[in-house]
Amino acid sequence: MLRHLAPSARPRDRRAHLTSLELDGQVVDEALVLSFPAPASFTGEHVVELQTHGAPELLRLLLQGALSVPGVRLAEPGEFTRRALANGRVDLTRAEGIIDLIEAQSPEQVRSAAARLTGQLQAVLTRLYQPLLSLSAALEAALDFPDESEGVEADAGEPLATCLAQARALEGQAAVGSRLNRAFLVVLYGPVNAGKSTLFNRLLGEARALVDNEPGTTRDAVEGVLQLGGRLVSLVDTAGLRAAPGRVEAMGIERTRELLQRADVAVLLLPPDAGPDELEGWRREVEHERRLDVQGKSDLGPRSAGVQLAVSGLDGAGVDELRAALERWLEPLPTDAGLATERHLDDLRTARVALERASTALGTEPLEVVAGEVSTALGAVGALLGLDTSTARLDALFSRFCIGK
Ligand SMILES: Nc1nc2c(ncn2[C@@H]2O[C@H](COP(=O)(O)OP(=O)(O)OP(=O)(O)O)[C@@H](O)[C@H]2O)c(=O)[nH]1
Numbered sequence: 001m002l003r004h005l006a007p008s009a010r011p012r013d014r015r016a017h018l019t020s021l022e023l024d025g026q027v028v029d030e031a032l033v034l035s036f037p038a039p040a041s042f043t044g045e046h047v048v049e050l051q052t053h054g055a056p057e058l059l060r061l062l063l064q065g066a067l068s069v070p071g072v073r074l075a076e077p078g079e080f081t082r083r084a085l086a087n088g089r090v091d092l093t094r095a096e097g098i099i100d101l102i103e104a105q106s107p108e109q110v111r112s113a114a115a116r117l118t119g120q121l122q123a124v125l126t127r128l129y130q131p132l133l134s135l136s137a138a139l140e141a142a143l144d145f146p147d148e149s150e151g152v153e154a155d156a157g158e159p160l161a162t163c164l165a166q167a168r169a170l171e172g173q174a175a176v177g178s179r180l181n182r183a184f185l186v187v188l189y190g191p192v193n194a195g196k197s198t199l200f201n202r203l204l205g206e207a208r209a210l211v212d213n214e215p216g217t218t219r220d221a222v223e224g225v226l227q228l229g230g231r232l233v234s235l236v237d238t239a240g241l242r243a244a245p246g247r248v249e250a251m252g253i254e255r256t257r258e259l260l261q262r263a264d265v266a267v268l269l270l271p272p273d274a275g276p277d278e279l280e281g282w283r284r285e286v287e288h289e290r291r292l293d294v295q296g297k298s299d300l301g302p303r304s305a306g307v308q309l310a311v312s313g314l315d316g317a318g319v320d321e322l323r324a325a326l327e328r329w330l331e332p333l334p335t336d337a338g339l340a341t342e343r344h345l346d347d348l349r350t351a352r353v354a355l356e357r358a359s360t361a362l363g364t365e366p367l368e369v370v371a372g373e374v375s376t377a378l379g380a381v382g383a384l385l386g387l388d389t390s391t392a393r394l395d396a397l398f399s400r401f402c403i404g405k
């Protein structure tokens, strides 16, 4: 049985309390105990936290001890956050922020997740949700009580336009957010033996791809992830391009071409002795609007004409310049980017399209049509917040009209 010593000194709420932990009568650790009585805890329920030393064997023992207490079990994945959600301590956007923060892989993703975690997306969505709720309630009421509906259409124009502008702005942001969460694809390509794999390894800071002076060493595409300017970049080393490759190599070359079609930036690496004709030939070989022409093995000779940069994967010369050049290609993100993310894009699009249809219908089609579209938009925004809109709308309706007084 797990217990902490000095049970007479009950820890004060929300204060760290130093104590010894005892397991089956023997002290196993000195730890901090914190108690958070309901409802002022993360989940809204009574919570006790133990801050112990991190030794895996100690943690295993403590867990075993805790689990031997009747009624104690391990939490399901995400259960604490789920309970917080169920108890109204966080909304859906904040709950998502927590998991996004845990999974973040770049500083930009950390910032974006933290903004959701601290409720910034919730605040922005609420600024859209509240006026939509009032508008929807007013329209539904006008349908239910036609006698009182005079002027409703004229009054709806302005809030409808405001909501539509807000939905459009959020949808634009979600599109940026989706690019933020996606790694930028940078593909290294060029003739065989140009030094692509050596440069790839240098950029990643580890010997990932095989390097050899035999042309055609790399056959399959090799991917590595790195950070540039706070953004996540997926860097791909490819099979060198050449005429008359072997059968397997030809498959690799086909893959190189496919990758180049999807690449955000293509880096063409050329041998040091490449003349202007060869450069021109490679330029025509693969068309890409964001391409960097780089001469490799710069330690072997002077820079050839026509390239933007010269690098040596072997001694690292020019590699910082290459990094800087790649960073410049990465799309700059606005500071509030990624408040809304790709996950929110569908619902925001539904809301925006419905509001556009409502605006077109207002004054030209029956009020039912406008009300129906506004209701669709409300449902989509409510879903983002994890709210039950039918109950919310009833609440808003009843508070306005005092039905059943
Ligand atoms: N001097 C010098 N040699 C290099 C440099 N980069 C690569 N090499 C050498 O050039 C040869 C080919 O290098 P790789 O990095 O395998 O070239 P690659 O472009 O990946 O070749 P494939 O995969 O066959 O297309 C190896 O012998 C490397 O050691 C460099 O910057 N300077």
Ligand SMILES: [Mg+2]
Pocket (backbone or CB within 6 Å): 196, 197, 198, 209, 210, 211, 217, 218, 237, 238, 240
């Ligand atoms: Mg290679």
